[in-house]
Amino acid sequence: xxxxxxxxxxxxxxxxxxxxxxxxxxxxxxxxxxxxxxxxxxxxxxxxxxxxxxxxxxxxxxxxxxxxxxxxxxxxxxxxxxxxxxxxxxxxxxxxxxxxxxxxxxxxxxxx
Amino acid sequence: xxxxxxxxxxxxxxxxxxxxxxxxxxxxxxxxxxxxxxxxxxxxxxxxxxxxxxxxxxxxxxxxxxxxxxxxxxxxxxxxxxxxxxxxxxxxxxxxxxxxxxxxxxxxxxxxxxx
Numbered sequence: 432x433x434x435x436x437x438x439x440x441x442x443x444x445x446x447x448x449x450x451x452x453x454x455x456x457x458x459x460x461x462x463x464x465x466x467x468x469x470x471x472x473x474x475x476x477x478x479x480x481x482x483x484x485x486x487x488x489x490x491x492x493x494x495x496x497x498x499x500x501x502x503x504x505x506x507x508x509x510x511x512x513x514x515x516x517x518x519x520x521x522x523x524x525x526x527x528x529x530x531x532x533x534x535x536x537x538x539x540x541x542x543x
Numbered sequence: 544x545x546x547x548x549x550x551x552x553x554x555x556x557x558x559x560x561x562x563x564x565x566x567x568x569x570x571x572x573x574x575x576x577x578x579x580x581x582x583x584x585x586x587x588x589x590x591x592x593x594x595x596x597x598x599x600x601x602x603x604x605x606x607x608x609x610x611x612x613x614x615x616x617x618x619x620x621x622x623x624x625x626x627x628x629x630x631x632x633x634x635x636x637x638x639x640x641x642x643x644x645x646x647x648x649x650x651x652x653x654x655x656x657x658x
Contacts, residue, residue, distance in 0.1 A: 465646065474547075474634060474651035517584060521647075530576075530599065531647060533586040 433458045435522050437534035445542050450507040452537045454520030457501065463523045464496055465531070466505045468516040475519065479505070510541045546570065547650035549635050550617075555656045556625045563621040564653040568612075568637030575612050576647060577604075577620050580632040589633075592618065593640065625657045 434457040444450045452466075462482055467475040481487040481494040481503065488494075491508040503522075507514060520534040548567040556562045568575050577589040590600035592612040604610065612618040622629055632654050636647040 467649070474549075475636075475649040477646055477648065480646055519584075530588045530591070531578075531586075533584075536584040 433532040435534040441538040443540045452505045549650035565617040566635030572637035
C-alpha cells in the first residue's frame with residue numbers, strides 16, 4: 432500500500448526567501464505526482480503536476496521528481512504571506528479513476 | 544481556479560441523522576471523486592465515478608453511505624446514519640479521463656459536524 436510522507440511538518444520562511452518542501456513515497460511504479468495547497472478549511476488548489484523525472488515549473492512553483500529515490504520536492508520562489516497554507520503532496524498512477532494518496536501536509540508560514 | 548461546486552459549505556447533524564452533500568463537477572469532467580479529510584489532514588478516499596458508474600469505493604462507503612452521479616444532475620454523497628467520527632471536511636474532485644491527464648480539481652468542501 433502506497434505511503435506518502437512529507438517533511439517538514441511545518442516551515443516558516445521570510446518573505447522572498449526560497450521555501451523547499453519534501454515528499455517521499457513508497458511505490459516506485461507511481462507516475463503521477465501533484466502538489467496542492469489548502470488555505471485554512473478550504474478546498475485544494477493544484478499548483479504543479481509532474482509525471483517524469485526532472486523538473487516542472489509553474490510560475491513561482493517548481494517540482495523536482497526523482498523516482499529512483501522515491502522523492503518529489505516543491506520549491507516556492509519569492510514566497511509571499513498569501514502563500515501561507517498547508518501544502519499537500521499527492522501520488523497516484525496515470526489512469527482515469529486512479530486514487531490519490533496524500534501526504535500529511537507541510538504547514539508553510541511566510542513572514543512579512 | 545477550480546469550478547467544482549459543493550453544497551452546502553457547512554452542515555450540522557445529530558447522531559443518527561442523514562447528512563447529504565452535493566457536488567457539481569467541472570464542466571466536461573466525467574470522473575468524480577469523494578474524499579474525507581479529518582482534522583489531522585488525513586485524507587480518506589471514499590468513492591469515485593466515471594460518468595454514472597462507480598469505479599471504486601471503500602467498505603465504509605458501501606455500508607454506510609449512499610452516493611450517485613446521475614447524468615444532468617449534481618453528484619451526491621449521503622451518510623445514512625451520522626456518527627461522531629464522520630465529522631470532517633468532505634471534498635469532491637473531478638477530472639478528465641486519461642490519457643488527457645487526470646489532474647483532480649477540488650471543490651471547497653462540505654464541512655460536516657455531527658453533534
